[in-house]
Amino acid sequence: MLISALAAESGVPVPTIKYYLREGLLPPGRATGTTRAEYSEEHVRRLRLVRALAEVGGLPIARVRDVLACLDGATPLTTALGTAHDALAGSPAPEAPADGAEAAGALVADAGWRVDAGCSSLAQLGAALAALAGAGFPVDPAALRRYVRAADEVAREEVDAVPGEDTADAVEFAVLGTVLHEPVLLALRRLAQQHHSTRRFGAPARGEGGE
Amino acid sequence: MLISALAAESGVPVPTIKYYLREGLLPPGRATGTTRAEYSEEHVRRLRLVRALAEVGGLPIARVRDVLACLDGATPLTTALGTAHDALAGSPAPEAPADGAEAAGALVADAGWRVDAGCSSLAQLGAALAALAGAGFPVDPAALRRYVRAADEVAREEVDAVPGEDTADAVEFAVLGTVLHEPVLLALRRLAQQHHSTRRFGAPARGEGGE
Numbered sequence A, B: 001m002l003i004s005a006l007a008a009e010s011g012v013p014v015p016t017i018k019y020y021l022r023e024g025l026l027p028p029g030r031a032t033g034t035t036r037a038e039y040s041e042e043h044v045r046r047l048r049l050v051r052a053l054a055e056v057g058g059l060p061i062a063r064v065r066d067v068l069a070c071l072d073g074a075t076p077l078t079t080a081l082g083t084a085h086d087a088l089a090g091s092p093a094p095e096a097p098a099d100g101a102e103a104a105g106a107l108v109a110d111a112g113w114r115v116d117a118g119c120s121s122l123a124q125l126g127a128a129l130a131a132l133a134g135a136g137f138p139v140d141p142a143a144l145r146r147y148v149r150a151a152d153e154v155a156r157e158e159v160d161a162v163p164g165e166d167t168a169d170a171v172e173f174a175v176l177g178t179v180l181h182e183p184v185l186l187a188l189r190r191l192a193q194q195h196h197s198t199r200r201f202g203a204p205a206r207g208e209g210g211e
Helices: A003-010 A014-022 A041-056 A061-072 A077-089 A098-111 A120-134 A141-160 A168-180 A182-201 B003-010 B014-022 B041-056 B061-072 B077-089 B098-111 B120-134 B141-160 B168-180 B182-201
Strands: none
Touching: A003 A014, A003 A041, A014 A041, A041 A061, A041 A168, A041 B120, A061 A077, A061 A168, A077 A120, A077 A168, A077 B182, A098 A120, A098 A141, A098 B182, A120 B041, A120 B182, A141 A168, A141 B141, A141 B182, A168 A182, A168 B182, A182 B077, A182 B098, A182 B120, A182 B141, A182 B168, A182 B182, B003 B014, B003 B041, B014 B041, B041 B061, B041 B168, B061 B077, B061 B168, B077 B120, B077 B168, B098 B120, B098 B141, B141 B168, B168 B182
16 A cells, blocks of 8 residues: 555554654555555554554553564563663653662562662662652651552563463564553553542532542 | 741752742631741741652642642542542543543443543553554553552552541542552653562673663
């Protein structure tokens, strides 16, 4: 198909497709003339993937490229997940002050998790814990234990649901689940908070505090 | 204390304090001359709160103001939580296409949650589900059920941990937990994924895929 058909098929406008082509997020089409190229279903699929990572996952273009590189290469699953986590943590990765790093390390040790001591997720956890403590709102240890338990259950089931062995499909499944499901999880927690706070404290006065 | 002492005490630089004063995020000090004002411990506490909401929670200044207004007013807890959720959802709130809104509504009904049909969190859930489906990566129903269960457990325990009755302290506790704990939760899920994927698929090849 021509680029106009690719735009129609994928729902991505032609100028955006050209931008992705220039940025190397989309492989070039098969040249059929000096200014014409032919695109395939593979391009449609790739375009949707780029869109999902950028728009649902909120990743900047450079990070989308990192994640795509993992999906394209024969990257082992755990390495690919690390790249996805780095992409989500942003660049440069947050640096945790010593007290935050210590708190994060202790939490992970308590949980029995074996993780890379230099990974961006651990730095991010340490930075968040230190910022909360520094602002005078340290996270309650009981709340932390609840979060650890919930994260452990969700992640165990997510990883166990990865199909088959360490194949390209499994990598794609795991990486996309990691990146793209975060907005879903956060929205669900907020909805559940609304439900349970209404249950305990009564219905909200909408139209007063809302916008 | 003078503004210089306030900066030293809170760790927030003087120009940032002046910016917060101009934006109305911090009440003015008590004037003790034409260019001098006296600040109190209450200002230190408020500054830390603004910093936490802006830097840990990632809220833009206008949204920080909305959340502070809730904490300052005699806002009922469930209304205050709604304002915090709106602040997190961003402005303007995402609008869910019809299929996403329907999927989100069905999910919430299945969960047995009673929520405001017009709230930003429901719109956000619908937008995320529609974007995922539109990109060709619909969320697996079994994964959604796991997320709903995890969100329900976490939120129930969070709301039950809110101290006492519907007081200003309870509102602050609930709103800050909502806004400020999201980065902690996301980091914990990523760490748990790392642990469980290493358990199932082996250790990551660090130094190859990393940066």
